[in-house]
Amino acid sequence: MFFDHLVLGATGEFLNTGDILATLVIFILLMLLLKKFAWGPLMGVMQQREDLIASEIETAENSRQESQKLLEEQRSLLKEARTQAQEIVETAKKQGEVSRQDIIATARTEASRMKDSAVQEIANEREKAVAAVREEVVALSMLAASKVLNKEISEEDNRQLINETIAKAGDIQ
Amino acid sequence: MEHGAPMREFLGMSFNLSNIMMLLVAAxxxxxxxxxxxxxxxxxxxGMQNFMEWVMDFVKGLIKSNMDWRDGGRFHVLGITLIMFIFVSNMLGLPFAIVVNGDLWWKSPTADPTVTMTLAATVIILSHYYGIRLKGLGQYSAGYLKPMPFLFPLKIIEEFANTLTLGLRLYGNIYAGEILLTLLAGLASASAFGFVAAILPMMAWQGFSIFIGAIQAFIFVMLTMVYLSHKVADDH
Incomplete structure (x- = not known):
């Protein structure tokens, strides 16, 4: 063969047809066996991983959008709640103002009413006291007069007269 | 230095039993x-799954750098098997050579031109087969007239040159490595002084041969994909 002088351990053969055949058979057999037992499963796993990663990325994207949506929703809810709270505070303030006015007005009327009744009371008492004093004065005057005159005068007869005198004295005073 | 080969005749074909054994060992x-x-x-x-996946991705990268994955995906298994097989074959002859009764038994199977030329011829024939199958006979034949019709003779020569260089490059590198290793081993076994003298160059050359073996496996698969893509891909 034309490669003869190149081979480690040269032979006189024209062509190593047997070697060629063996090389082919062994290599092709190895390739088929590896495809069945090694490369096939390995490629399957790598493909599976590729799919898994793709689907994971998709899922992540989806959940990101989902959470974005939720966030938006929460934000608008919060805004709404805030406005509502504002409104409530406002209303309460207004309400408070109204009831304050109310209470003040009520208190004022109550106070004036009480003052009036107190004044009335005082006047009455004074009236009563004056009447009592007057009575007393009449009785004392009569006693004094009777003692001065030393003479019994009819209480009934003179009462009218004395009362008039005292009234006149009060007026002059 | 001169070793014989354990040749046997069988069914009218001559077998180098050493080649067959080493091919089987590599496989x-x-x-x-x-x-x-x-x-x-x-x-x-x-662990090892990572390594195998790295090999797969490496070969995938080689294919993708030459052709569309849609066309090249079918060569993935071929590429991985080739690169592993050639690399292991290249490594086999490095640690030792075994000679029995003057016949060399243990060596790299890729240190034999018959083996490497068989692999090279297989690749080139595959490229023609896939060229015709994927692009049709018309387009395949038209490929010989591109880019200029007068280059047709060169195109024909190119096919044979490709086959020859693909096979002989691998063979030459590995064979040369083993020759030098044999020489150094001869020096080491000659005398005590020779042993000491041979240690350093032996280590250097074995390390270099590992590098060469890996590079040659890579180049073989790379060129395989280049030749396949010439025949298969549309954009070349």
Whole structure:
């Protein structure tokens, strides 16, 4: 063969047809066996991983959008709640103002009413006291007069007269 | 230095038993490595699975740099098997050579031109086969007239040159490596002084041969994909 002088351990053969055949058979057999037992499963796993990663990325994207949506929703809810709270505070303030006015007005009327009744009371008492004093004065005057005159005068007869005198004295005073 | 080969005649064909044994050993080693490392595959790869996946991605990258994956995906298995097989074959002859009764038994199978030329011819024939199958006979034939019709003779020569260089490059590199290793081994076994003198160059050359073996396996697969893409891809 034309490669003869190149081979480690040269032979006189024209062509190593047997070697060629063996090389082919062994290599092709190895390739088929590896495809069945090694490369096939390995490629399957790598493909599976590729799919898994793709689907994971998709899922992540989806959940990101989902959470974005939720966030938006929460934000608008919060805004709404805030406005509502504002409104409530406002209303309460207004309400408070109204009831304050109310209470003040009520208190004022109550106070004036009480003052009036107190004044009335005082006047009455004074009236009563004056009447009592007057009575007393009449009785004392009569006693004094009777003692001065030393003479019994009819209480009934003179009462009218004395009362008039005292009234006149009060007026002059 | 001059070793014989254990030749046997069988069914009118001559077999170099050393070649056959070494091819089987290489095939067995490749198969075992691949088989064991792809047991209990996981989505989260560990250990050897990582390594095998790296090899797959490496070959995938080689194919993708030459042609569209749509066309080239079918050559993935071929590429991985080739690169593993050639690399292991290149490594086999490095640690030792075994000579029995003057016949060389243990060597790299790729240190024999018959083996490498067979692989090269297989690749080139495959490229023609896929060229015709994927692009049709018309387009395939038209490829010989591109870019200029007068280049047709060169195109024909190119096919043979491709085959020859693809096979002989691999063979030459490995064969040369083994020749030098044999020489150094001869020096080491000659005398005590020779042994001491041979240690350093032996280590250097073995390290270099590992590098050469890996590079040659890579180049073989790379060129395989280049030749396939010339015939298969549309944009070349």
């Amino acid at each position: 067995l080693i490749v198969f075992l490595i691949a088989f064991i490392s792809t047991r209990n595959l996981k989505l989260k790869p560990t």
